[in-house]
Every structure is written in structure tokens, then in C-alpha cells.
Amino acid sequence: MAEDWYMVNLVGVDRPGIVAHVSAALFQAGCNLGEAAMMRLGGNFSIMLMVQGSGGKAGLVRLLEPVAESLGLRLHVDRIEGHLHRHLEPDVRVTVFGADRAGIVARVTGVLAEVGFNILDLQSDVGGTEAEPIYVMTLEGQAPEGIEAVRSALAAVGGDAGIEVEVTPIETLVG
Amino acid sequence: MAVLEILTYPDPRLKQVSEPVTRFDEALRAFIADLEETRRAGPGAVGIAAPQVGHFQRIVIVDVSGARRPVPNHGHLVLVNPEITAWEGYAVGREGCLSVPDYTGNVIRAERIHLEARDPRGEVLAFDMEGFEARAVQHEMDHLDGLLFLDRLVSRRNDLFRRKKYR
Numbered sequence: 001m002a003e004d005w006y007m008v009n010l011v012g013v014d015r016p017g018i019v020a021h022v023s024a025a026l027f028q029a030g031c032n033l034g035e036a037a038m039m040r041l042g043g044n045f046s047i048m049l050m051v052q053g054s055g056g057k058a059g060l061v062r063l064l065e066p067v068a069e070s071l072g073l074r075l076h077v078d079r080i081e082g083h084l085h086r087h088l089e090p091d092v093r094v095t096v097f098g099a100d101r102a103g104i105v106a107r108v109t110g111v112l113a114e115v116g117f118n119i120l121d122l123q124s125d126v127g128g129t130e131a132e133p134i135y136v137m138t139l140e141g142q143a144p145e146g147i148e149a150v151r152s153a154l155a156a157v158g159g160d161a162g163i164e165v166e167v168t169p170i171e172t173l174v175g
Numbered sequence: 176m177a178v179l180e181i182l183t184y185p186d187p188r189l190k191q192v193s194e195p196v197t198r199f200d201e202a203l204r205a206f207i208a209d210l211e212e213t214r215r216a217g218p219g220a221v222g223i224a225a226p227q228v229g230h231f232q233r234i235v236i237v238d239v240s241g242a243r244r245p246v247p248n249h250g251h252l253v254l255v256n257p258e259i260t261a262w263e264g265y266a267v268g269r270e271g272c273l274s275v276p277d278y279t280g281n282v283i284r285a286e287r288i289h290l291e292a293r294d295p296r297g298e299v300l301a302f303d304m305e306g307f308e309a310r311a312v313q314h315e316m317d318h319l320d321g322l323l324f325l326d327r328l329v330s331r332r333n334d335l336f337r338r339k340k341y342r
Contacts, residue, residue, distance in 0.1 A: 085277045087277050087278070087279075089271075089279060170269055171243065171246075171268070171269070172269045172270065172279050173221060173268060173269070173270045173307065173310055173311055174217075174220045174221060174271045174272065174273065175220055175221055175222035175223065175224075175237075175270070175271075175272060175273070175311055175314040175315050
């Protein structure tokens with residue numbers, strides 16, 4: 001019988017060993033792991049984890065709550081309709097960088113939404129110094145209207161002083 | 176002609192090293208026709224290697240002439256006993272594989288190569304190639320040595336992508 005999938009989110013101060021503790025608890029309880037993404041954002045540990053199990057949402061929370069507490073993490077669990085083997089293949093990569101300013105993400109993603117761009121992966125970092133922070137964002141997705149539509153839509157954003165926008169095709173080789 | 180069954184990871188046979196072709200005969204050419212038919216039956220594959228269908232001889236087919244975005248290419252290539260004799264530069268690119276369904280990843284490959292091979296009649300071939308075509312040849316030739324792109328994965332995140340200027 002197919003068991004339900006849940007999305008488990010854990011957030012808290014980062015320290016070594018978190019993933020090992022959490023995954024061991026899940027494994028010992030007979031849960032399966034699906035896809036996962038862990039990141040350290042601003043010194044915080046953050047993970048999104050697909051978990052498959054038979055105990056329902058309440059059972060999963062009961063299992064993980066003590067683990068999360070012992071690691072100083074906050075836990076959030078949702079039942080999801082997702083499944084494995086549903087990957088979409090990105091065809092365009094957009095890189096944005098420049099002096100950190102309010103509104104970069106909203107402008108770039110707003111323009112992308114207008115041309116129907118479907119973001120499949122986004123990561124951004126703030127580097128530089130506290131006095132002069134720089135912002136770097138890379139995103140990948142599908143451009144149903146083609147890469148030229150993305151380029152011309154973003155041209156105006158890139159024209160702003162201090163923001164560099166690079167649009168490159170992702171040509172996935174299948175062999 | 177027939178569409179052959181494609182081995183998929185983790186089938187251990189994909190790790191087998193293939194043997195050089197010694198007889199350039201009708202049997203070889205019949206197999207190559209089947210291999211090509213199998214490539215065409217797959218989802219947009221620009222290449223295929225003999226071991227992917229459980230045939231452990233050093234034969235690959237590469238054809239990037241139909242790539243979504245046109246790239247420099249030498250058309251439809253059947254490469255028997257291929258050898259890369261020179262490499263230059265490197266680039267990160269995204270690859271998938273008929274033998275690894277529903278997964279793609281980033282791999283570093285040489286950007287320009289010099290390639291020597293035989294054609295299906297045993298005649299000598301030599302090419303200088305670059306970019307997507309060179310990547311495809313390297314991907315397929317890895318199969319001959321029992322390697323998949325999974326063996327060469329680099330991180331999906333924070334990779335250094337070569338800045339390319341178009342026009």
C-alpha cells in the first residue's frame with residue numbers, strides 16, 4: 001500500500017549533526033526519505049525534507065518533536081500531494097548580482113512571471129561587507145516563450161545602475 | 176532492425192569495460208543500425224553507446240545536428256574504437272542519460288577535443304570538435320569505460336558557469 005508523503009521543515013541555529021540525528025530518528029521509525037534540500041541561511045539551519053510514513057501527520061510530529069527540541073529546532077509538517085519522479089527540466093538560467101538593494105527579487109521575478117517563466121530552483125546570497133553588501137541570485141526554470149523573451153523582459157532591469165543580469169540557456173545533453 | 180532494451184542504473188553491466196571492435200563486418204553494421212534505431216526511439220537522445228544496450232564493444236553514435244539551439248557539429252557520427260587524443264579547456268554542463276531516467280546533473284567536460292576513430296567499414300576518422308558535440312562524445316565514450324555521468328557529478332549549486340557572450 002502506498003504511504004502518504006509529508007513535507008518536514010526544520011529551522012533553527014545551525015550546528016553539526018542535525019541531519020544525522022533527524023534522519024536516524026526517521027529511519028528507526030520506518031519512514032522513507034524522498035527528495036530534500038538543506039541550506040544554511042544567515043547562520044540558520046534550514047531543511048525541507050520529503051518523508052513517507054504510515055503514522056499520519058500527528059504520528060510524524062510526535063516522532064520528530066522531541067528530536068527537534070533536543071536540537072533547538074522548530075518543526076513544521078504538512079501532508080503533501082507530491083510524488084517522486086516529477087522532475088521538470090529547466091531550460092534557462094538567470095544570474096543577478098549587484099549592490100544589495102531593496103526590491104531586486106521582486107523586480108526580477110515580477111518580470112519573469114510576466115513572460116510565464118516557471119522558477120524551478122532559486123538561491124540567493126548576500127556577500128560583501130556589512131557596509132557594502134552585494135546580492136547574488138541564481139535561478140533556473142522553464143521559459144515557455146523562449147529565452148529571447150526572458151532576455152528582452154530583463155533588459156530593463158539589467159539597465160539599472162549596479163545590477164548585472166545574465167541570461168543563459170541550459171542545454172541538457174541526453175545520451 | 177530492432178529497438179534494443181536499454182540497461183538502466185544500477186544494472187552492474189553498465190560498469191563493464193567494453194572491448195575494441197576487431198571485425199568490421201555485416202554483423203557490426205547490423206548492430207549499429209539497431210543501436211541507431213534505439214537512440215531514435217528514446218527521448219531526444221543526442222547519443223548512445225553500445226554498452227547501454229548490453230553490447231560491450233567500443234561503439235558510440237553521436238548526432239547533435241538536431242539540437243534545440245544550433246551548435247557546431249559534424250552531423251551524424253558513428254564512432255568505432257574512438258580515442259580522444261587531445262583535450263583543451265573545460266566547461267560545466269547539464270547532462271542526463273537514457274540509462275539514468277528522471278535525473279540530470281552538472282558535469283565538467285573538456286570544451287575542445289581531438290578525436291580519432293574508425294567508421295563502420297574500418298576507415299580512419301579524425302575530428303576536432305567543441306562544445307556540445309565534444310561533450311556528447313565524452314559522455315558516450317565514458318560508457319565504454321563503465322562510467323556514467325553520475326560518476327562525474329559536481330554540485331548543482333554554486334558552480335562556476337562560464338560567462339558566455341552571445342553576439
